[in-house]
Amino acid sequence: MALNPRFAGQKLVPSGSGKTLHTLEFFLDYVCPFSAKQFKTLYEIIPLVKQKYPDKVQFIFRQQIQPWHPSSTLVHEAGAAVLRTNPDKFWDFSERLFEKQTDFFDVNVVNEARNKTYERLAKIAGDVGVDSKKVYQLLEVPDKPDKDGNTNIGNGVTDDIKIMTKTNRLVGVHVTPTVMFNGVVEGGISSSFTKEDWDKWLAKNIT
Structure with a gap:
């Protein structure tokens, strides 16, 4: 599935090259x-892939x-704000946020x-080198109506979240995590995969 250029930071090419055969x-x-x-x-397997x-x-x-956790929208808005502010830091930010994910549980x-x-x-x-003030400015929701009296105005990344949500709905993904290999759901990859499991899977599937 194509990646919107505004979300380019979501793509990680371990080799550093734009030439790829598999996604x-x-x-x-x-x-x-x-x-x-x-x-x-x-x-952890990025060095192996390189x-x-x-x-x-x-x-x-x-x-x-995942809307049954209300904070899910908020944390993904933060990811979108990082993509806007410093896309090269998106994966570093994601690593740190996953480490602190329980701080944002219900x-x-x-x-x-x-x-x-x-x-x-x-x-x-x-903490990972992104301008926190710029990120917050994109996230902050005003506590007063806009000039037209609208009180349901969202924030600086609302449109980005809409695009992400529409994109994912097009392929019918519901469960997290879900992995797609070259556009097809790969049910053989689970969250329990170890580095050794990944090594075997890559050796079999990446040609």
């Missing part, structure tokens, strides 16, 4: 424990909001004002 897409939710588990191992499969595979991180946000949650997310972006 692995990962539909992940920042507040899904199984997504965190899969992302951690995925990030060594064994240069110019043969690229990874795409598809942000998959119980830990239920009594927190929305903009306060955004402040914490912007700080995480700052």
Whole structure:
């Protein structure tokens, strides 16, 4: 599936080259424990991919909001804000956010004002070298109507979240994590994959 250029930071080509033969897409939710588990191992195999499969595979991180966790929208908005601010840091930000994902679980946000949650997310972006002020400016929701009296105005990344959601709906992905290989759901890859499992899978499928 094509990647909108505004979300270019979601693509990771371990070789550093734009020439690729295969595409692995990962539909992940920042507040899904199984997504965190899969992302951690995925990030650890990047050196392996660079060594064994240069110019043969690229990874795409598809942000998959799971609405039964209200904070899921907020954390993915932060990912979208990082893509706008410093796309080269998107994967570093994602790694850090997954490490801190429990801070944004239901119980830990239920009594927190929305903009306060955004402040914490912007700080995480700052921890990996992204301008936290710019991230927060994109996330902050005004507490007053706009000039037309509209009180349902969203924030600076609302349109980006709409595009991401529409894109994922087109391929009917529901469960996180879901992996697609060259545009087809790959049910053989699970969140329990170890580095050894990935090594075997890549050797079999990346030619």
